[in-house]
Amino acid sequence: xxxxxxxxxxxxxxxxxxxxxxxxxxxxxxxxxxxxxxxxxxxxxxxxxxxxxxxxxxxxxxxxxxxxxxxxxxxxxxxxxxxxxxxxxxxxxxxxxxxxxxxxxxxxxxxxxxxxxxxxxxxxxxxxxxxxxxxxxxxxxxxxxxxxxxxxxxxxxxxxxxxxxxxxxxxxxxxxxxxxxxxxxxxxxxxxxxxxxxxxxxxxxxxxxxxxxxxxxxxxxxxxxxxxxxxxxxxxxxxxxxxxxxxxxxxxxxxxxxxxxxxxxxxxxxxxxxxxxxxxxxxxxxxxxxxxxxxxxxxxxxxxxxxxxxxxxxxxxxxxxxxxxxxxxxxxxxxxxxxxxxxxxxxx
Amino acid sequence: xxxxxxxxxxxxxxxxxxxxxxxxxxxxxxxxxxxxxxxxxxxxxxxxxxxxxxxxxxxxxxxxxxxxxxxxxxxxxxxxxx
Numbered sequence: 461x462x463x464x465x466x467x468x469x470x471x472x473x474x475x476x477x478x479x480x481x482x483x484x485x486x487x488x489x490x491x492x493x494x495x496x497x498x499x500x501x502x503x504x505x506x507x508x509x510x511x512x513x514x515x516x517x518x519x520x521x522x523x524x525x526x527x528x529x530x531x532x533x534x535x536x537x538x539x540x541x542x543x544x545x546x547x548x549x550x551x552x553x554x555x556x557x558x559x560x561x562x563x564x565x566x567x568x569x570x571x572x573x574x575x576x577x578x579x580x581x582x583x584x585x586x587x588x589x590x591x592x593x594x595x596x597x598x599x600x601x602x603x604x605x606x607x608x609x610x611x612x613x614x615x616x617x618x619x620x621x622x623x624x625x626x627x628x629x630x631x632x633x634x635x636x637x638x639x640x641x642x643x644x645x646x647x648x649x650x651x652x653x654x655x656x657x658x659x660x661x662x663x664x665x666x667x668x669x670x671x672x673x674x675x676x677x678x679x680x681x682x683x684x685x686x687x688x689x690x691x692x693x694x695x696x697x698x699x700x701x702x703x704x705x706x707x708x709x710x711x712x713x714x715x716x717x718x719x720x721x722x723x724x725x726x727x728x729x730x731x732x733x734x735x736x737x738x739x740x741x742x743x744x745x746x747x748x749x750x751x752x753x754x755x756x757x758x759x760x761x762x763x764x765x766x767x768x769x770x771x772x773x774x775x776x777x778x779x780x781x782x783x784x785x786x787x788x789x790x791x792x793x794x795x796x797x798x799x800x801x802x803x804x805x806x807x808x
Numbered sequence: 809x810x811x812x813x814x815x816x817x818x819x820x821x822x823x824x825x826x827x828x829x830x831x832x833x834x835x836x837x838x839x840x841x842x843x844x845x846x847x848x849x850x851x852x853x854x855x856x857x858x859x860x861x862x863x864x865x866x867x868x869x870x871x872x873x874x875x876x877x878x879x880x881x882x883x884x885x886x887x888x889x890x
Contacts, residue, residue, distance in 0.1 A: 666828075687829025703829040704814070731828075781826040782816065 463496040472552025473510035484751035488761030575768035585742040606656035628653035674721030
C-alpha cells in the first residue's frame with residue numbers, strides 16, 4: 461500500500477507510573493499500514509521519557525502549560541508549525557484538551573487538523589456532570605457530587621456511605637473511609653488539580669474499560685473492551701486482557717450513537733457481582749493502554765489521524781479476544797547534553 | 809446443563825472466559841469432569857464413568873461434583889438459565 465506521509469504532533473509523553481497515552485499513540489502510528497508518520501513530541505516537562513526515545517519521537521518541542529492560556533500555546537505552535545509543518549495534532553492530556561478545543565479553528569487555518577470532541581460533548585461527560593449524563597443517556601452512574609470547599613463535605617456527607625471515592629477534576633482518585641480522610645484527600649487533590657473535587661459513591665466490582673473512536677456522526681469506528689488484570693496503587697491498569705463482552709460493546713455503541721461522539725475516548729466501567737455495569741468516567745481522549753487495541757487489530761491512533769485528515773475510515777468490526785498487554789518500566793541512559801539542550805532551547 | 813459455548817478450554821486445564829476476561833485452572837480430574845459436561849453428559853453418566861475409573865464412593869463424588877458445578881455456575885461458566 462502507498463502510505464501517505466504525515467507529520468503528527470503528540471503530547472502525553474510522560475511514560476511514567478501514571479502514564480500519558482503518547483507512547484501508545486506513537487507506537488500505533490508507527491505501525492499504521494496506511495500512513496508513513498513522522499512524530500513530533502509536544503512536552504510540558506523536561507523529564508518526560510518519550511522526549512529521549514528517538515526511535516519513537518523524531519523531534520520534541522516544549523509547550524507552555526495549559527494554565528498559561530491558549531494564546532501562549534498558539535504562539536508556540538505557530539513557531540513549531542514553521543519548523544515542522546504539522547498535518548495533525550493528537551492532544552493526549554485531559555488538562556490540555558480544553559485549550560486545544562478553543563484554538564482548533566485557528567490551528568486549522570495554520571494547516572493543523574485535530575479530531576476532538578465538541579465543547580458540548582467535552583463538558584457533558586465531565587466528571588462534575590456525570591450523574592446528569594447518566595440520567596440523560598440511561599446509563600448507571602454511581603452517585604456523585606462536586607464540592608468546592610471543605611465545609612461542603614459536611615453538608616453532603618449524608619448522601620454517601622463509607623468508603624467513598626474522592627476524585628480530582630482531571631486526575632487522581634482516593635478511597636476515603638471516614639470524614640477525616642475525605643478532608644485530607646480534598647486538600648491534597650484540590651492543591652494539585654484545583655476545584656471542584658468530586659465525591660463519588662464507591663462501587664465494588666471488577667474494572668472494565670473500553671477504548672474507542674467515534675466519527676462524530678454516531679458511528680463507532682473502533683471499540684475494544686479490556687479487563688484490568690493488574691492495577692497499580694494509582695488505579696492504573698498495568699496489565700489487561702481483551703475481552704468479548706457483548707453488553708459492554710453494545711453500551712459503547714449506544715454511547716457513541718447517542719452523543720455522536722467525535723474523537724477517541726475511554727469508558728471506565730465497573731461490573732458488580734450482580735452483573736450491573738456502572739459508568740465511572742468517560743475520558744475524552746485515547747487512553748494509555750490503547751496499544752492493546754492496536755495489538756488486537758484496531759489501530760485507533762491511525763484511524764483517528766485519518767479522520768482528522770478527512771480520509772475515509774472503515775469501521776473496525778472485530779478484534780482478537782484473549783490478548784494481554786503487560787506494561788513494564790525501563791531505565792534509559794541519556795547524555796546530559798540532550799537534557800541540557802531541551803532545557804535551554806525548549807527543543808530536542 | 810451446558811458450558812457456555814465461548815469458554816476456551818485448553819488441554820492443560822486452563823479455562824478462559826472471553827466475556828469477562830477471567831481465567832481459571834482446573835486439576836486433571838476437574839478437567840475430565842468438564843469434558844463430560846461439555847459433551848452434555850448427565851450427572852448419572854459422569855458419576856458412572858468416574859466411579860469406574862477412580863477409587864471414590866458415590867456420596868463423596870456427588871458432593872464434590874455438586875461443589876464443582878456450583879463453582880462453575882458462580883463464575884458464570886455455565887449458562888444462568890441452565
